[in-house]
Amino acid sequence: MGKRSPHTSLFIVIGCSFLSATAVHAATNSAKSQFTFTDANGKKESAAVVSKYYPKKLRSYPAGKIDNSVGPKLVKAATIAQERARAHSRERCWRYVKEALLAAGAVNSYPKTVYAKEAAHELVSSYGFKKLPVRDPFKAPVGSVLVYGSKKAAGHVEIRTKDGFVSDFKSKSPSPRPLIGVFTKS
Numbered sequence: 679m680g681k682r683s684p685h686t687s688l689f690i691v692i693g694c695s696f697l698s699a700t701a702v703h704a705a706t707n708s709a710k711s712q713f714t715f716t717d718a719n720g721k722k723e724s725a726a727v728v729s730k731y732y733p734k735k736l737r738s739y740p741a742g743k744i745d746n747s748v749g750p751k752l753v754k755a756a757t758i759a760q761e762r763a764r765a766h767s768r769e770r771c772w773r774y775v776k777e778a779l780l781a782a783g784a785v786n787s788y789p790k791t792v793y794a795k796e797a798a799h800e801l802v803s804s805y806g807f808k809k810l811p812v813r814d815p816f817k818a819p820v821g822s823v824l825v826y827g828s829k830k831a832a833g834h835v836e837i838r839t840k841d842g843f844v845s846d847f848k849s850k851s852p853s854p855r856p857l858i859g860v861f862t863k864s
Contacts, residue, residue, distance in 0.1 A: 752821030771845035795827025
């Protein structure tokens, strides 16, 4: 047999690879969406065919806005709560928010209510908070207290921060619970 150039050998290898890929492709069972092939050891393998690709979309949430009508002590409470918050909930949201409000001087005594959904009434009646006409948690100003609840559950309380929402844990998105109200004071 005559001498072959390196280009000819490369062409033969590529050509054989193309023919085996074509043969494997022909063996694909489109009814079951399985791709069948032979691995390097000669063993037959199959894999599911992905016909559509849906990339995971990154969500971007609006940043909290600082409102001059919100007292500086509430903005400080948001900072304190954010520093003390954990990565995941410990189901102590109202306790963490109470402690942040007290540490910042936004309230003059430790709130007495047990359940988070009761925070709305206590903040208004005992500490001079006012309910804002805001129904979208993302539009709540930084430092405002958001109270969530329903008749059956204990509720949830969080403070709006520039980056999201915080109670006993940090979150970029608000609670999915029904919003009772957004509360603040000067």
